[in-house]
Amino acid sequence: MIPYGRQDIRQEDIDAVVEVLQSDFITQGPVVPRFEEAVASKVGARYGVAVNSGTSALHVACLALGLGPGNRLWTSPITFVASANCAIYCGAQVDFVDIDPVTYNLSPEALEKKLSDADEKSCLPDIVVPVHLCGQSCEMKRIHELSQSYGFKVIEDASHALGGRYRDFPVGCCRYSDITVFSFHPVKIITTAEGGMAVTNDAALAGKMQLLRSHGITRDPELMTHAADGPWYYQQIDLGYNYRMTDIQAALGISQLNRLDEYVTRRHEIAERYDRLLSDLLVTVPLQHPDAYSSWHLYVIRLQLGAITKSHREVFESMRESDIGVNLHYIPVHTQPWYERMGFKKGDYPEAEQYYAEAISLPMYPTMTDEQQDQVVDALRGAVVG
Incomplete structure (x- = not known):
């Protein structure tokens, strides 16, 4: 059978993974930050936060932007369920905005009308997640303008769109959003087997997502609530998750990114x-x-x-x-x-x-x-x- 999608694994990918397997680190070591820097540089963002799936990237992005009980997230109904589920994980409410009949992306016209109606009822969204379906960017300039008028944050779900461009800027540069997320599932543009990444230009958001992907634990004395007991010391300062990417996956990702x-x-x-x-x-x-x-x-x-x-x-x-x-x-x-x-x-x-x-x-x-x-x-x- 001819599949609808499949990964392309070459000898250089295998060699990169084997090199990590023969090194001192196979989980989260020095290769993960190299992959983060490579992706962020490729898309023109300042920071990259690698995680174990695109779904995890959506979740930590929502949490970093403060989504929680009593908040609202809007997204497209034509997407994988993770684009909506990330709000439920945070205890927030979900709603949808219908698609454009031609591009199949979230319709800016439908969004504007829904925002106007919601404004009258005092139930505006806190976050909107436009989904770049099939790899084609949503009309982000208009969505960004609406975010400025109505006061919501924007997470681009670019799980399909690594390597795409919008108005001559790479998808992921966050020119019109707070955070952009990518997926590296095997059928996506490049793969790390499973894996994802959130990119942003905001240092505070990047730091929050880094904390959340690793149990909310820090070894940074400046973030601790009291002095360290010794060089072994760490503190859990937030409720985080085990969403870390491994060096094995990151090595595959770096090799794939070259192509x-x-x-x-x-x-x-x-x-x-x-x-x-x-x-x-x-x-x-x-x-x-x-x-x-x-x-x-x-x-x-x-x-x-x-x-x-x-x-x-x-x-x-x-x-x-x-x-x-x-x-x-x-x-x-x-x-x-x-x-x-x-x-x-x-x-x-x-x-x-x-x-x-x-x-x-x-x-x-x-x-x-x-x-x-x-x-x-x-x-x-x-x-x-x-």
């Missing part, structure tokens, strides 16, 4: 070839906003169901039967049972639900060959046309 531009360039070639090959099919190919340069984590088509005789499920199952590992990103979060128990229901976010009814993620990864891509397109043609 980031190569990976993104190849993903663009695949996306442009899909655009050409699918131009005569009754599907809608993904639109790219002129202000964004996507990292193309995912290539999502939408079936023009009103013009074909097959159902969404029939096309999907036909592709799988042809050994094409299509997927669907994502099921709207508000329709998940956990969130339905919180009062959300189908019909709340119509653009997100219409997207879900039509979307299919086609295989997209940098080692994909033209021959494999031809197989995908042929299978799709057979599934749609019959």
Whole structure:
């Protein structure tokens, strides 16, 4: 089966990991800060805080910004559940903002309207989490302007978007946000197996996230509440977590980061070839906003169901039967049972639900060959046309 995504592990990656395995540190040693510095430098941020997953990065980012009981977080309904769950972990409330029908990202127009309504009811969000779906940046300038008007903080969920750009600035520079988070899961742009990172330009936020990722424990005398008993001494000054990344993972990440531009360039070639090959099919190919340069984590088509005789499920199952590992990103979060128990229901976010009814993620990864891509397109043609 041709998978929808997969990692690219080369000999230099293996050598980097083996070198760490043969060193004195295999958990959190000197390689983790080198990886943090490398990613932060690549995206133009001042600080990077490596953690064991993108979900952990979202969690510590929320905590660092003070999210807690009585606070509110808004995000997109078309995302992985972690973008919303991070608020629940903090004891905060979650709400959603419908998507733009063309880019599939959080709609600035819908956000502005929802903020105006919330302002009248005194229930504005404390944090908004725009999700850069498929690797394409949200319209961050407008979202930032709204944050200044309505007083909320911004966390960019860039789990899909390492290597992307917005208005000629790298995604992650935090020009329009307080914190940006990345994921290094194997199907993402680069991988550390599991892993994530939060980047920021704020030293205090970086310090808070560093503390929270490691049990809330410090050895810094300046942060302790009283004098140290000796050189062995440490204090837990906050309730933190074991969210640390290992040197093994960081070594893999550094090696992979060296190929980031190569990976993104190849993903663009695949996306442009899909655009050409699918131009005569009754599907809608993904639109790219002129202000964004996507990292193309995912290539999502939408079936023009009103013009074909097959159902969404029939096309999907036909592709799988042809050994094409299509997927669907994502099921709207508000329709998940956990969130339905919180009062959300189908019909709340119509653009997100219409997207879900039509979307299919086609295989997209940098080692994909033209021959494999031809197989995908042929299978799709057979599934749609019959």
